[in-house]
Amino acid sequence: MMTRFIPLMCALLFMAMVPAKALAQQLNEDDRNRYVNQIRAYKHDFLAKELGLSKAQQDAFFELYDAMEDRTMDLGGEVRDLEKKASAAGASDEEMAAAAVALYSQKMREGEIEMEYYEKFKGTLTPAQLVALKSAERKFTQELMRQHRRLRGEKGARR
Numbered sequence: 001m002m003t004r005f006i007p008l009m010c011a012l013l014f015m016a017m018v019p020a021k022a023l024a025q026q027l028n029e030d031d032r033n034r035y036v037n038q039i040r041a042y043k044h045d046f047l048a049k050e051l052g053l054s055k056a057q058q059d060a061f062f063e064l065y066d067a068m069e070d071r072t073m074d075l076g077g078e079v080r081d082l083e084k085k086a087s088a089a090g091a092s093d094e095e096m097a098a099a100a101v102a103l104y105s106q107k108m109r110e111g112e113i114e115m116e117y118y119e120k121f122k123g124t125l126t127p128a129q130l131v132a133l134k135s136a137e138r139k140f141t142q143e144l145m146r147q148h149r150r151l152r153g154e155k156g157a158r159r
Contacts, residue, residue, distance in 0.1 A: 040066065043140055050136035051129045060124045068117040072110050079106050 047065075048058050079102045085091060086099030121130060 046140050047136050050139065051132055057124055061121065064117055064120050064124065068113060071113050075106065075109055079103060
């Protein structure tokens with residue numbers, strides 16, 4: 001009787017874990033989306049202040065800017081997926097070559113996306129704001145890194 005019970009319990013436990021793992025992945029995706037939206041809102045505020053954007057400029061610019069960032073993030077995801085497939089055991093030389101081309105051309109493709117949106121930004125931003133945008137993006141990244149180091153230091157001190 002006990003020999004039948006153990007495999008049955010293992011099967012039930014496994015079946016119970018599968019939906020829990022799927023739920024955990026969904027929660028992680030929700031957390032990620034929430035985090036991305038928080039960062040995006042913070043970035044909007046930061047760039048609006050740094051560039052001195054009017055309310056009308058903000059509405060038009062951030063619609064375009066978010067679309068550009070979404071395309072750039074999608075490109076990064078595609079490249080990471082190719083890299084994972086190529087890094088997997090048994091990947092063919094063709095898969096490796098495709099991943100290598102994608103990895104080495106990613107920055108160029110991101111630049112092409114930025115140039116496409118630069119043309120669109122010209123309808124909303126002044127030339128001075130266009131120049132200041134790149135500097136403001138670097139400042140934003142530096143600020144995020146500063147906050148990350150500060151928070152990481154606080155967590156380490158609490159341990």
